[in-house]
Amino acid sequence: MIALGPADPCVHTLLALLADPHHVLSIGLPEWDKTIRLARQARLLGVLAQRIQPHDELRSAVPECVLGHLRSATVYSAHRGHLLRMELTALAKALPPELPVVVLKGAAYMLQKLDLARGRLPSDVDLMVAHSDLDPAEAALRNAGWEFEEIDAYTERYYRQWSHELPPLRVPGHPLEVDLHHTITPVTGRLKPDTTLLFADLQALPGERFLVLHPLDQILHAVVHLFQDSDLQAHLRDLVDIDGLLRAHVHSHDDWQALAARAVQHRVERPLWYALRYCRAWLTTPVPEDLPLATPPAAVIRLFDWVFPRCTLPRIPDQPAGISRRTAARLGSLRHQWLRLPPGLLVRQIAHKSMRAWRARITLRQQSE
Amino acid sequence: MTSQQPQEPQHTQPTRIRDLPLTLLEKRFSTASLALDYGAAIVRVRSRLGVFVRDFQQVYGAFAVADAPPFADFHTEVCGGQGLRSFLRPQSRFLIDGIQPFDPFPKAQALPHFEWGVNWCFAQRFNQHVLLHAGALALGDRAVIMAAPPGAGKSTLTAAMMLRGFRMLSDEFGVLCPRTGKLWPMLKPVALKNRAVDVIRDFADNAILGPLYKGTRKGDVAHLAPLAASVDARQRPARPCLLLFPSFRDGATLNIRRLPGEEAFARVAFNSFNYALLGQISFAAVAEVVAACPAFALEYSRLDEAIEAIRTMIAESTSDAVAA
Amino acid sequence: MTRLLYRQLGDGAVVFDTANWHTHILTPAAAVIFEVFAEAGNGDAIAESRALELLREELDVDPGSPEMQQVLRSLQEMGMLAG
Numbered sequence: 001m002i003a004l005g006p007a008d009p010c011v012h013t014l015l016a017l018l019a020d021p022h023h024v025l026s027i028g029l030p031e032w033d034k035t036i037r038l039a040r041q042a043r044l045l046g047v048l049a050q051r052i053q054p055h056d057e058l059r060s061a062v063p064e065c066v067l068g069h070l071r072s073a074t075v076y077s078a079h080r081g082h083l084l085r086m087e088l089t090a091l092a093k094a095l096p097p098e099l100p101v102v103v104l105k106g107a108a109y110m111l112q113k114l115d116l117a118r119g120r121l122p123s124d125v126d127l128m129v130a131h132s133d134l135d136p137a138e139a140a141l142r143n144a145g146w147e148f149e150e151i152d153a154y155t156e157r158y159y160r161q162w163s164h165e166l167p168p169l170r171v172p173g174h175p176l177e178v179d180l181h182h183t184i185t186p187v188t189g190r191l192k193p194d195t196t197l198l199f200a201d202l203q204a205l206p207g208e209r210f211l212v213l214h215p216l217d218q219i220l221h222a223v224v225h226l227f228q229d230s231d232l233q234a235h236l237r238d239l240v241d242i243d244g245l246l247r248a249h250v251h252s253h254d255d256w257q258a259l260a261a262r263a264v265q266h267r268v269e270r271p272l273w274y275a276l277r278y279c280r281a282w283l284t285t286p287v288p289e290d291l292p293l294a295t296p297p298a299a300v301i302r303l304f305d306w307v308f309p310r311c312t313l314p315r316i317p318d319q320p321a322g323i324s325r326r327t328a329a330r331l332g333s334l335r336h337q338w339l340r341l342p343p344g345l346l347v348r349q350i351a352h353k354s355m356r357a358w359r360a361r362i363t364l365r366q367q368s369e
Numbered sequence: 370m371t372s373q374q375p376q377e378p379q380h381t382q383p384t385r386i387r388d389l390p391l392t393l394l395e396k397r398f399s400t401a402s403l404a405l406d407y408g409a410a411i412v413r414v415r416s417r418l419g420v421f422v423r424d425f426q427q428v429y430g431a432f433a434v435a436d437a438p439p440f441a442d443f444h445t446e447v448c449g450g451q452g453l454r455s456f457l458r459p460q461s462r463f464l465i466d467g468i469q470p471f472d473p474f475p476k477a478q479a480l481p482h483f484e485w486g487v488n489w490c491f492a493q494r495f496n497q498h499v500l501l502h503a504g505a506l507a508l509g510d511r512a513v514i515m516a517a518p519p520g521a522g523k524s525t526l527t528a529a530m531m532l533r534g535f536r537m538l539s540d541e542f543g544v545l546c547p548r549t550g551k552l553w554p555m556l557k558p559v560a561l562k563n564r565a566v567d568v569i570r571d572f573a574d575n576a577i578l579g580p581l582y583k584g585t586r587k588g589d590v591a592h593l594a595p596l597a598a599s600v601d602a603r604q605r606p607a608r609p610c611l612l613l614f615p616s617f618r619d620g621a622t623l624n625i626r627r628l629p630g631e632e633a634f635a636r637v638a639f640n641s642f643n644y645a646l647l648g649q650i651s652f653a654a655v656a657e658v659v660a661a662c663p664a665f666a667l668e669y670s671r672l673d674e675a676i677e678a679i680r681t682m683i684a685e686s687t688s689d690a691v692a693a
Numbered sequence: 694m695t696r697l698l699y700r701q702l703g704d705g706a707v708v709f710d711t712a713n714w715h716t717h718i719l720t721p722a723a724a725v726i727f728e729v730f731a732e733a734g735n736g737d738a739i740a741e742s743r744a745l746e747l748l749r750e751e752l753d754v755d756p757g758s759p760e761m762q763q764v765l766r767s768l769q770e771m772g773m774l775a776g
Contacts, residue, residue, distance in 0.1 A: 029439035037444065037466060065411070065440055071497035079496075079646045082714055318444060318467035630702025635718045645714070649698065652709040652716055656700040 002281045005309040008316050010034035018044070018240060019284040021051040024058050032066045034316060042236045042314040043121050045069065046077030050119030077119045084110060084122045087176045091125065092209040094144035099137060101210055102128040102202060104184065104221065105241075108212040111205055116244025120237075124168065124177040127210075130199060131182040138166060138180060145171045146178060184213075184221045191224055193217075193266040215249035216262040220272065223263075227271040236312050242275050243283040253288070260291045269293050274304060278312075385597070387430030395422050401446075402437040405429065408554030408603035409544045410495065412487055413441035418461060421447050421479035428480070428558040428579040431597040443490045447483050449476065465490050478582050481590055484560060488541060491555065492642045498553065499651045500642040501543030505552050505607075506535040508683055512552050512607035514543050514658070515615055516640045522617030525565040528593045529672045530679065532573040537599040538607060547647070547654035550661075551606035556599055558592035566591045572672060610686045612637065612664035613679065623678060624668040633664030662686065697771055699727065710771050717771060723764045726752065730773050738775040744768075 004011055013035045016023040027035065039045040049070035052058050059067065084107055095101055103111060106122030129137045146169040148156075156167060168177040183195045201214035213221060222245055226238040250259055263272040273293045279285035296304075386394065397403040401415035416422060443465060450460030450473055459476035462469050463486035470489060474482035492500060503516040504527035517523040524540050531537040537556060538544075544553040558579065561569055566589065569576050577594040612633050628636075637655050638644045644651045663686050669675035698709040704721035719727055729747055733739050739747075744765070748756045755761060768774055 033440045041466070063440070065442065068495070068497045069442070072495055075496040075647055075650065079648065082648065086713065318446065318464065629705050629721075631705030631707055631718045631720065631724075634702055634707050638716065644716075648714045649709055649711060652698065652700075652707070656702065656707055659702050660700075 002278070002305050002309065004313060005306070007309060007313045008034060008038065010038055010316075011313050014038050014042070014044075014048075014314070015282045017048060018051070018243075019282075021048075021055065021058055024052055024061050029063060029066075032063065036066060036069050037316060038314045040069075040073075041317050044237050044240060045073035046119035046121055047116075047237070047240060048119070049073045050077075074119060077121050080121050081110060081117075083175050084125065087125050087174065087178070088210070090144075090171070090174075091127070091141075091178065094146070095137060095140050095209075097209070099129065099133055099140070100202065101137065103210040103212060104128055104181070105225075107210070108218065109241075109244075111208050111210060112212060114244065114248045116241060116248065120241075124179055126179050126181060128181040128184065134166070134180065134182050138169075141169055141178070141180070147172060149177075185224055191227075191268055191271065193220065193224060193268060197265060215245075216259050217266075219245045219249060219259060220263055220266055220268055223271045223275045224268055226275055236314060239275070239278055239312065240283065243279045243285045246279065246285050246287070256288050256291060260293050263293065270296060274308070277301075278308060383433035383435075383601070385430060386426055386432045386434055389426075389434060391423065391426065394426055395419065398422050398425075401444075404435065404437050404441050405432060406435065406438075406603060407487075408538070408556050409498070409542075410442040410491060410555065411438055411440070412443045412445055412490075413437065414445050414447065414483070416447040416479075418447055418449055418476070418479050420477060421461065421483065424480040424580055425483075427577070428592040428594045430577065430594050431600040432595075433600065443487070443494070445483075445486065445490070447479055447486075474585075478585055480579065480592070481560070481582055481585055484557065484592070487557070491542065495544075496643055496646055497546075499545040499547055499644065499647060499654045501545055501637060502541070502640045502642060503543035503637070504540050505538035505543045505554075505609075506530050507538060507552075507607040508535060508680070510605065510607045511610045511683055511686075512538060513611040513613055513679060513683055514552070514609050514637070514662070515613045516543070516637055517615055518640070521615060522565070523615060524559055524561060525568055525617065526615050526669075526672065526675060528559045528561060528565075528569050528576075529572055530676055531559075531593075531596060531599060532569070532576055533673070533676050535676075536602055536607075537595055542642070545609075545654055545658065546606065547650050549606065550654065550657050551608055553606050554599070554603045556595050556603050558594055560587075561591050561593055563588045568672075569593055609658050609662050611679075611683050612659065612662045613682075614664070614666045615675070616666070616668050617670065618668055619670055621668050621670040623671070623674050625678060625682075626666045628664040628666055630659050630664070633662075634659045636664075697773075699731070708771060712772065715770070717767055719767075722760075723767070726764055727768065727773070730768060734773065738773055740775050744774055 010031055013023070013027060013031050017027075017035065036045065039048050052062060053070060053074060062070065088103070088107060088111075104126035106117070106120060107125055109117035109120065110122065127137075148167045148169060151167050166180045168179055170177045184193055184198065185191055198213060198217055201217065202211040203214060204211055212218065219242065222238060222242045226235060226242065250256055260269075260272070263269045273296065276285070276287045276291070276293075280287040389397075394403075398414065398416045401413055404411050404413045446464040448462050448464065450458070450462065460473035461476045461479035461482050462473045463471070463482050465486065470486070501514065501516060503514050504523050505512055505514055506527060507513070515523055515527065527537065527540045537559075538552055538554040539556060540559040541557065542555045544555045545551075546553060561578075566578065566581060570578055575596065579592040579594065581589055581591045583589050614628070614633075614636055634655060637659065638651070641651065641655075644655070647654075663682075665682065667675060667678070696710065696712050698711065700707050701724065704724065706719040706724035706727065708717040708719060708727070709715075710717065726748070729751060730739055730744060733743065733747055745756045748754050748761065756765065765774070
């Protein structure tokens with residue numbers, strides 16, 4: 001097992017539970033106290049609940065006070081799932097039927113009825129259309145009541161020029177936002193999956209208006225998302241998604257070979273290598289040893305093994321972050337910025353953000369005086 | 370739910386918070402080895418704010434002092450303001466899991482801030498129960514649910530009923546367990562507002578009221594401490610047997626009107642904190658309560674008269690009654 | 694009709710629509726109409742013309758009154774009426 005850094009011992013408990021819910025049989029109340037908090041912080045409480053609750057013999061081993069939290073999380077994720085379904089129904093009505101529209105991430109897992117969708121907390125709706133379909137899709141949504149959130153001109157320019165999505169859209173009063181993408185990664189990012197390949201292999205789902213990515217592309221999208229598309233902060237749940245997708249879509253020797261080959265085609269070999277490393281180590285994902293993926297230099301692996309757990313694993317929320325965690329978070333955040341934007345742009349982005357921070361501070365001072 | 374704690378044997382007197390010397394209480398708060406058992410939830414609290422601890426002792430006096438339990442539902446902290454600002458205008462902040470969900474209060478109002486904070490945590494995170502916006506009281510294990518919009522005098526009536534011998538389950542949350550159909554106590558001090566403070570002070574000699582906080586967001590507020598009888602039964606759920614929609618009107622003669630089932634359903638469901646979130650679960654649970662409990666609108670001006678009427682209604686209600 | 698959960702409370706009733714999680718409150722009159730339509734449809738939606746006919750013939754009410762229009766709109770939303 002890869003060292004978890006200064007993580008609370010109950011992080012082991014959480015990982016063990018995610019890997020095998022039978023672990024509930026060996027947990028005492030003080031451990032539950034922390035494990036529930038860690039799972040909630042990682043937004044994985046609903047997932048945990050759904051892995052335990054269906055089994056009578058496991059459920060009966062869980063103390064009543066803990067079960068309450070699991071039930072609550074199940075109710076909440078069911079509610080979020082319902083909201084997502086309602087939003088998809090509304091979107092299906094609003095979008096012209098001839099326009100091919102892909103659903104990504106949570107919505108795709110739900111429409112495919114994958115096990116990993118159970119208890120998962122979907123946040124927003126991610127849609128993808130071909131670049132040439134962006135304008136008609138945007139027009140159709142705005143016609144049907146979706147509006148852009150109010151953003152300043154800089155942010156809007158950033159979205160439109162450099163991002164892989166439009167600013168978030170929302171119907172006033174609707175609880176969920178819609179993100180309209182034209183590819184799965186930022187235009188300026190260093191990782192550039194092959195968009196033509198993505199669109200060539202889209203899959204229809206019986207009885208559904210929306211398309212989904214090819215199963216292997218779903219995995220690679222989640223991998224890219226884990227390493228590039230989010231702040232390198234507390235995204236154990238992304239790793240849990242990857243684990244769930246691997247278990248759902250990849251079974252035979254040939255499947256694994258195909259996944260590796262697909263990663264090479266998309267030029268995301270390296271991120272896949274790391275994702276598989278941590279999936280296997282932390283979530284006991286059955287990853288074969290002999291995949292045709294190039295191994296990174298040993299020194300880089302050592303660095304990654306130091307940074308990744310510190311940025312990824314949840315911590316007991318009211319205990320202060322240790323120095324190593326803060327350092328790792330900064331390294332992670334810098335790396336995130338660097339991966340996303342070309343260097344010239346990075347300077348501008350940071351300068352703009354700092355300016356805004358200054359302005360906010362000045363406003364605050366004026367208010368307090 | 371907190372069934373992991375064995376129930377106190379009836380014959381031993383628990384040590385109560387009011388019996389602890391203030392310095393000891395402060396020490397427990399500062400090390401977070403103090404946990405409050407509200408019945409439905411256990412809340413761990415850390416604080417170094419002297420004013421908070423002092424006020425807390427007054428309104429939580431009857432609560433038992435127990436060693437910090439191995440499991441708590443919420444981990445909270447009440448602390449002072451941050452930075453230079455806190456010297457100019459002392460503040461209190463409420464944290465749950467290290468996060469500050471809302472703006473600070475003036476330091477002197479740390480206790481109302483805490484009360485508000487616990488309500489917020491509970492309403493956010495306890496979706497295993499249907500959380501009715503209602504007072505709940507019981508005679509034995511038969512409970513009345515009193516739902517009313519703010520300003521209808523629900524808290525005043527709840528407080529008065531406890532002082533006349535009802536067991537209070539809660540003033541704010543009717544905690545309905547959808548699996549058992551029973552109400553869990555969520556026993557908190559009753560926040561009395563404005564005129565209600567003097568009404569309750571004059572109503573009974575056994576009323577223990579905390580300090581009066583002037584000019585809070587909800588006006589002048591003081592808390593009525595739950596009595597020991599209610600506190601000691603906080604782990605005993607009760608079965609709902611009566612639905613009541615009280616309204617206070619100055620000078621009104623007592624007026625009780627039976628409500629049709631579907632109207633009672635609407636009033637209970639749409640006054641709940643999380644009815645919509647639970648979907649089918651809360652639909653079934655609320656329907657079950659309405660089918661089992663006769664429902665009445667009750668208009669009153671004299672507390673004792675209303676309380677006697679409620680006592681009679683509970684005695685007469687049979688648990689299989691169907692609203693006409 | 695598995696989409697709708699119907700619960701009689703006294704003479705009135707409440708309905709939960711599992712398709713959109715809406716709750717409908719039915720007065721005693723609306724509850725009778727619901728039950729008549731449900732029986733006539735035997736688990737399926739009924740045609741609007743059939744619904745109007747049932748209202749006039751079986752229940753002797755005027756489908757054009759504002760109250761009936763409101764009840765019909767609710768039943769339509771619940772998927773009780775086809776078309």
